[in-house]
Structure formats: structure tokens, C-alpha cells
Amino acid sequence: MLITVVPEESRMMRPPRAVHPVGNKLGAVLGRAHERDKQMRVLTEALRQFEFQRVPGEIVSFEP
């Protein structure tokens, strides 16, 4: 499972599974420093995707 903030670039690498936390930036892909709740939302949303059967290569966007 890839966490990406540049989905169009990541798509070219054909990751099997990926999530895109909308609004997050390079250098803080899970959230900014000490934003623990936001970081944890991104992490748990990414991990939960393992339990869903999706189209290979689909990048799931969400707002953390």
C-alpha cells in the first residue's frame, strides 16, 4: 500500500494499491509535525484498504 501525495506521478509506477490523502504535501505525506490525529487517520485509512478488493492500480483519494 502506497501513501502518495503526487498520484499522477505515482500512477506511472503502477503500485498495486495506493491512497492519496488530499491536501497533504511532500515532506509531510501523513500530516505535519505533531498532527498525530491526522497522521493516524491517514495511516489507518491506508491500512484499511487492504481489506477491500479493488481494481489493481486504483488510487483511493480521501480528505484526512
Add this chain to the structure above:
Amino acid sequence: MLVMSRKCVPYTPVTAKLAEMTVALVSSTGAYVEGQEPFGDDTDNSYRIIPPETAAADLRFKHGHYDETEARLDANTVFPLQLLQDLEREQFIRRVSNKNIGFRGFSTNLKLMYEQVAPAIAHEIERSQAEAVLLTAG
């Protein structure tokens, strides 16, 4: 050597529940542990194995092609090992893998990365406890 298709998306269906899964963190953020050799310049294609019990305060970053300010303030911004440790304690996942990997994602030698470095990292993971891999970049 197993050669991956350059067209197909590799995909292995998952049947286990998260609470039964051991998760490894593999990251191109230049993460390493205090005491390990820091990464070098753009020709450095090495990687570091990061133990599961590593404290966030002991994580270091050397990459050079993204702003590492947030990562140095709080490793969980790009390398959420501490958060995975918390999820293990909460039994959200089974456990953090015995092997987690940090490397520099910026490489001008893509042939070396594709043919040697990536397979070596994959081999480390295949020989580890990991049943799922979380990938992060800077």
C-alpha cells in the same frame, strides 16, 4: 531472476484481516537509525534495515530532494513507525515487521535501482515476517 512485467499492475488479493497481519514499512525518505551510517549523495543506492522497536526520536533522515524539516521534527510525518507500534498495541494490526527499510528514493541510476536495489529490498521483505507492506515517500 524474476522479471516483473512493465505493463501489468502486480496485485495479490488479501484474505486476512488487518488484526492478523504483520506490516512492514518501506520508505524512500532516506530514513535510518541513529548509529547507522547516514546516506550519502545521489549515487548512494544502499538501504538500511530499521528494527520494529526503534524509537521515533532515534530516526534520522538524509535525502536532499525534499524538505526534511517536518520529518526531523516528527518522523511520523513521513515514516510512521511509532504510529504502527501504537496500532500493534491496540491490536489494529498483528505486529510491526521485524524488518523495515529506509533508502534514498532519488536515484539517477534507474537500471541499478530496477535490477538490483529494488529486488534486494523485496528479498529482505520476503524473508521477513511481513505480510503487508506500507510504502511512503518524501
